[in-house]
Amino acid sequence: MKNLGILGSTGSIGEQTLEVVRKNPGDYRVSALAVMGNISRLKEQIQEFQPKLVAVFDPDRGKLLKEEIIKLKARGPRTKTPEDNPNYPLFRVKVLVGLEGLVAIATSGEVDLLVNSVVGSAGLVPTVKAIDAGKNIALANKETLVVAGELVMQKAREKGIQITPIDSEHSAVFQCLQGEKKESLEKIILTASGGPFRTWKKEEIEKATYRQALKHPNWAMGRKISIDSATMMNKGLEVIEARWLFDVPQEKIETLVHPESIIHSMVEYVDSSVIAELGVPDMKVPIQYALSYPERIKGDYEKLSLSKIRNLSFEEPDTRRFPCLKLAYEALEAGGTMPAVLNGANEVLVEAYLQEKITFYDIPKYIKMAMEAHTPFEYTTLEEILEVDRWVRDYVSNTLL
Numbered sequence: 081m082k083n084l085g086i087l088g089s090t091g092s093i094g095e096q097t098l099e100v101v102r103k104n105p106g107d108y109r110v111s112a113l114a115v116m117g118n119i120s121r122l123k124e125q126i127q128e129f130q131p132k133l134v135a136v137f138d139p140d141r142g143k144l145l146k147e148e149i150i151k152l153k154a155r156g157p158r159t160k161t162p163e164d165n166p167n168y169p170l171f172r173v174k175v176l177v178g179l180e181g182l183v184a185i186a187t188s189g190e191v192d193l194l195v196n197s198v199v200g201s202a203g204l205v206p207t208v209k210a211i212d213a214g215k216n217i218a219l220a221n222k223e224t225l226v227v228a229g230e231l232v233m234q235k236a237r238e239k240g241i242q243i244t245p246i247d248s249e250h251s252a253v254f255q256c257l258q259g260e261k262k263e264s265l266e267k268i269i270l271t272a273s274g275g276p277f278r279t280w281k282k283e284e285i286e287k288a289t290y291r292q293a294l295k296h297p298n299w300a301m302g303r304k305i306s307i308d309s310a311t312m313m314n315k316g317l318e319v320i321e322a323r324w325l326f327d328v329p330q331e332k333i334e335t336l337v338h339p340e341s342i343i344h345s346m347v348e349y350v351d352s353s354v355i356a357e358l359g360v361p362d363m364k365v366p367i368q369y370a371l372s373y374p375e376r377i378k379g380d381y382e383k384l385s386l387s388k389i390r391n392l393s394f395e396e397p398d399t400r401r402f403p404c405l406k407l408a409y410e411a412l413e414a415g416g417t418m419p420a421v422l423n424g425a426n427e428v429l430v431e432a433y434l435q436e437k438i439t440f441y442d443i444p445k446y447i448k449m450a451m452e453a454h455t456p457f458e459y460t461t462l463e464e465i466l467e468v469d470r471w472v473r474d475y476v477s478n479t480l481l
């Protein structure tokens with residue numbers, strides 16, 4: 081039985097992780113949950129999974145949850161013992177708030193495996209603290225590795241921590257690498273769906289609304305990653321994620337548009353063999369693998385039928401229409417703190433696009449300007465990289481926008 085701490089339990093990956101737990105009650109127990117502010121859904125999750133600890137990042141929402149629990153205790157139906165009360169899971173849970181709350185979960189003795197499915201660079205500090213505390217991590221939060229991949233993986237190696245990817249492409253590569261020698265690897269090929277605008281002309285993409293951008297052809301995901309897929313920044317972030325997760329230089333990481341999202345990624349070896357991982361697009365499959373690794377457990381997910389699909393197609397990414405992908409390679413090339421600048425700028429600009437404050441191509445335009453305003457340096461501490469993250473958010477919000 082593995083005790084899970086799930087950061088971002090109310091999101092797309094968080095909810096699907098809970099679905100995997102529901103399907104495998106004998107293998108996993110949920111001991112801690114954390115959210116940004118969705119306390120109404122968190123309360124339902126507490127009732128169902130009975131965790132010992134929960135954290136709410138937003139202090140006001142956290143305070144509200146505590147107050148609601150106190151009221152429930154005072155007004156709840158009279159029962160012989162507290163345990164008979166239907167709200168008992170809410171009475172016994174410990175509620176924490178803020179970043180300290182997330183860190184408390186990431187380092188808690190109640191947690192064997194931390195599932196980090198928070199969105200954005202907010203996931204970085206809990207990841208680092210979990211590593212320091214010796215916890216293995218199932219990582220969906222790709223921004224952790226984009227912002228500080230070198231530092232995070234260095235710490236994980238020193239501590240002997242297993243970081244198992246949840247991101248579908250990285251789960252695929254991770255599986256294709258099993259049992260192989262690192263020297264045998266020729267290149268990693270990350271597949272990309274191409275997003276909702278794959279076939280659109282540049283002049284059409286220019287006018288795309290955020291509602292159109294949210295309509296991913298193959299995956300139902302959170303809002304931020306859906307916009308990233310539409311700009312193809314998601315693939316850029318994934319190149320950086322792969323660079324650090326697998327310790328492979330960027331020249332050996334290619335991207336290939338594959339609209340069907342059936343091949344989740346591939347690894348080419350020195351003998352010209354290519355190993356790929358395929359499946360019906362369903363994030364519960366890589367989530368379950370990340371939870372069960374190094375074992376594989378049975379999963380009643382839809383089986384792949386290639387004879388029904390018949391054709392798989394491929395094309396080169398077009399960085400003229402999707403410049404964010406090129407910017408991500410440039411950030412890696414620049415090195416040091418530049419990927420953190422790319423990421424922080426992107427997070428602010430995606431939110432501005434969702435709020436209809438900027439247009440689709442303003443996203444790469446302002447990211448480029450933020451990168452030009454920054455002189456990258458080799459960081460060695462978490463504090464240094466967090467300061468760069470703070471600087472770029474402030475610069476984009478208050479100088480560029």
Ligand SMILES: NC(=O)C1=CN([C@@H]2O[C@H](COP(=O)(O)OP(=O)(O)OC[C@H]3O[C@@H](n4cnc5c(N)ncnc54)[C@H](OP(=O)(O)O)[C@@H]3O)[C@@H](O)[C@H]2O)C=CC1
Nearest residue numbers: 088090091092093115116117118137198202220221301302
């Ligand atoms: N969705 C997918 O299919 C995939 C996602 N990923 C990656 O997984 C991560 C999560 O994505 P996704 O599930 O789509 O995102 P969602 O937007 O659906 O969910 C985000 C979750 O994180 C919580 N959250 C956000 N900020 C904080 C914070 N500061 N502290 C605590 N909790 C926080 C939210 O809480 P609340 O509900 O309260 O706001 C919510 O539970 C991203 O890094 C994404 O790139 C990778 C591959 C596929």
Ligand SMILES: CC(=O)[C@@H](O)[C@H](O)COP(=O)(O)O
Nearest residue numbers: 247248272273274275309314
């Ligand atoms: C499911 C998953 O892993 C996403 O990151 C997905 O890959 C997004 O699709 P794109 O290939 O369009 O970025």
Ligand SMILES: [Mn+2]
Nearest residue numbers: 247248249318
């Ligand atoms: Mn992915």
